[in-house]
Amino acid sequence: MSFPNPATSVKLVLLGEAAVGKSSLVLRFVSNDFQENKEPTIGAAFLTQKCTIGERTIKYEIWDTAGQERFALLAPMYYRNAQAALVVYDITKPASFIKARHWVKELHEQASKDITIALVGNKFDLVEDDEEDSLRKVSVEEGQNLAEEEGLLFFETSAKTSYNVNEVFIGIGSKIPDSSANQPEAIRENNQGRIDLTSNNASGGSSGSGDCAC
Amino acid sequence: MDENYDVIVLGTGLTECILSGLLSVEGKKVLHIDRQDFYGGESASLNLSQLYSKFKPSAQKPDLKGRDRDWCVDLIPKFLMANGELTNILVHTNVTRYIEFKQIGGSYVYRNGRIAKVPSNEVEAIKSSLMGIFEKRRMKGFLEFISKYDENVPSTHQGLNLDSNTMNEVYNKFGLENGTKDFIGHAMALWSTDDYLNEVARPTYERILLYVQSVAKYGKSPYIYPLYGLGELPQGFARLSAIYGGTYMLDTPIDEVLYEGDKFAGVKTKEGTAKAPIVIADPTYFPEKVKKTGSKVIRAMCIMDHPLPGTNDLDSVQIIIPQNQVGRKHDIYIAVLSDVHCVVPKGYYLAIVSTIIETDTPHVELEPAFKLLGNRLDTLMGIAELYEPASDGASDGVYISKSYDATSHFESTTDDVKDLYFRITGKPLVLKKRSNSEEDEGLNGLE
Numbered sequence: 245m246s247f248p249n250p251a252t253s254v255k256l257v258l259l260g261e262a263a264v265g266k267s268s269l270v271l272r273f274v275s276n277d278f279q280e281n282k283e284p285t286i287g288a289a290f291l292t293q294k295c296t297i298g299e300r301t302i303k304y305e306i307w308d309t310a311g312q313e314r315f316a317l318l319a320p321m322y323y324r325n326a327q328a329a330l331v332v333y334d335i336t337k338p339a340s341f342i343k344a345r346h347w348v349k350e351l352h353e354q355a356s357k358d359i360t361i362a363l364v365g366n367k368f369d370l371v372e373d374d375e376e377d378s379l380r381k382v383s384v385e386e387g388q389n390l391a392e393e394e395g396l397l398f399f400e401t402s403a404k405t406s407y408n409v410n411e412v413f414i415g416i417g418s419k420i421p422d423s424s425a426n427q428p429e430a431i432r433e434n435n436q437g438r439i440d441l442t443s444n445n446a447s448g449g450s451s452g453s454g455d456c457a458c
Numbered sequence: 459m460d461e462n463y464d465v466i467v468l469g470t471g472l473t474e475c476i477l478s479g480l481l482s483v484e485g486k487k488v489l490h491i492d493r494q495d496f497y498g499g500e501s502a503s504l505n506l507s508q509l510y511s512k513f514k515p516s517a518q519k520p521d522l523k524g525r526d527r528d529w530c531v532d533l534i535p536k537f538l539m540a541n542g543e544l545t546n547i548l549v550h551t552n553v554t555r556y557i558e559f560k561q562i563g564g565s566y567v568y569r570n571g572r573i574a575k576v577p578s579n580e581v582e583a584i585k586s587s588l589m590g591i592f593e594k595r596r597m598k599g600f601l602e603f604i605s606k607y608d609e610n611v612p613s614t615h616q617g618l619n620l621d622s623n624t625m626n627e628v629y630n631k632f633g634l635e636n637g638t639k640d641f642i643g644h645a646m647a648l649w650s651t652d653d654y655l656n657e658v659a660r661p662t663y664e665r666i667l668l669y670v671q672s673v674a675k676y677g678k679s680p681y682i683y684p685l686y687g688l689g690e691l692p693q694g695f696a697r698l699s700a701i702y703g704g705t706y707m708l709d710t711p712i713d714e715v716l717y718e719g720d721k722f723a724g725v726k727t728k729e730g731t732a733k734a735p736i737v738i739a740d741p742t743y744f745p746e747k748v749k750k751t752g753s754k755v756i757r758a759m760c761i762m763d764h765p766l767p768g769t770n771d772l773d774s775v776q777i778i779i780p781q782n783q784v785g786r787k788h789d790i791y792i793a794v795l796s797d798v799h800c801v802v803p804k805g806y807y808l809a810i811v812s813t814i815i816e817t818d819t820p821h822v823e824l825e826p827a828f829k830l831l832g833n834r835l836d837t838l839m840g841i842a843e844l845y846e847p848a849s850d851g852a853s854d855g856v857y858i859s860k861s862y863d864a865t866s867h868f869e870s871t872t873d874d875v876k877d878l879y880f881r882i883t884g885k886p887l888v889l890k891k892r893s894n895s896e897e898d899e900g901l902n903g904l905e
Contacts, residue, residue: 316708439682
């Protein structure tokens, strides 16, 4: 299989209150899988997934918060050079929507100016068959309004049923400027002279394990 | 959050974060607390306003370009040896995934009033302006001895015994001048005093070998440095710890330390009581359980708008002024960085000068370094007392790290990490390569 263009690497960070389904969204996107009663995130906080949009291939490097947002600020390292962010809330939990506003503000302060942000109201499966709309606590309009005010993409999703999940990543991908040509000058210049500690240490060993064999 | 943990860690300095990460990876339940609202403690890198509020709270900031966060100024200036133990730990824990590194452009030494590149192999020794024509040949012979030395081949020992001959005897065997001894011992073996001359040669041999092998790895110098400053290192290890289940609480002062008898039992904070049989902490959390080492370090952060004169406009450089060259007992270190390492906005240079204080006028002691720097836009100075734990932690379960010393690299920090790890777990630290597979799940998944 060959691609017309080399994959554009995009660092994507996840933000949102605990238990809104950040990791579940990623698991659905990356492995097309869902785990009921998933434990809080442990052990896997750096996933990669390629996504082909038209002529382009985007390789997402997805950073999970690893629970560091619970009692602590996220380290500046987390936001560093992030080109995309998912701000996730639970459409059945109003507090998580308030928290989402906070994360959007934090992104405007900490992240680079041209970051692409998607606001994602998750757990759509819970309200899908809910005739009286009694479980839904954050309306579609509220989400849309916040997205419009702040210039964000907006989606309602279900990691459980996979509803709209791929659309989030495709939507972000189509907004990301094309490859390194559009990267800020500072980043492009700084790619010169970077050293790869891993490959240099693997003398005699196998080649870099991070290579995608596909 | 009243909970039980295996270990509580206080302070997010580099030593604490490495241990937190290593213990979490091993499956220990770790609670990591810092009273400050940023990661890194003493090993943080500060932005411009943090820097001025710490060192010059009443002064007007000079008019500098760039955003506040384009400045990442290290509180403790150090470089990583490319082949050193911290590099090993970074690679074996995969923390290299979160941090990017670049080389330091050069390694220079001060001799007879000027600076020159430290020669790291026979070819460079012959070209070096540091030595006269005959001394160059003697230096070449010495470097050949170092590189060819083989424990199992007595003919490579040239009649020397690294475990009984002193380093001075080794130098004299090759007929090296005192000035050459100065730069080998201080700029290659990176000793900060001359005590090593009369000790057995092996530790110095190993240090020179580390230097030479580190240079051989990437070429320009033995040193590497993380983009955005050293503060990235504790953040990277904190992330490792969190990924393996470590709980992080910043901006959380310790209200009370709990003991059962003499043994540490837990801490009280605004979030409640957390219990654990063991605590790892930096010296500031247990002032009653640490003692002064007797040494104080002065560090001067100099903001400049030009590269260092005499370095061919290198974007970054380490300069060592050996003690003897300026009539001191301790070396003076200069670390120069620029926007290439993303620690200052374009057009600026940052030089951090440090040494162990010997007089009542420490700022005057830095003069030989200031002369080399040329014009400075501003200089911020701080003096730090160095602390070490008063006991080994076996009796009370309180394991305290040492203050970050004046050396120019992290080898003493990783020694402290390994020593603490051994005392806490009862076994030596063995670095195993973490499997990539779990994190790379999905890499070859959907297409």
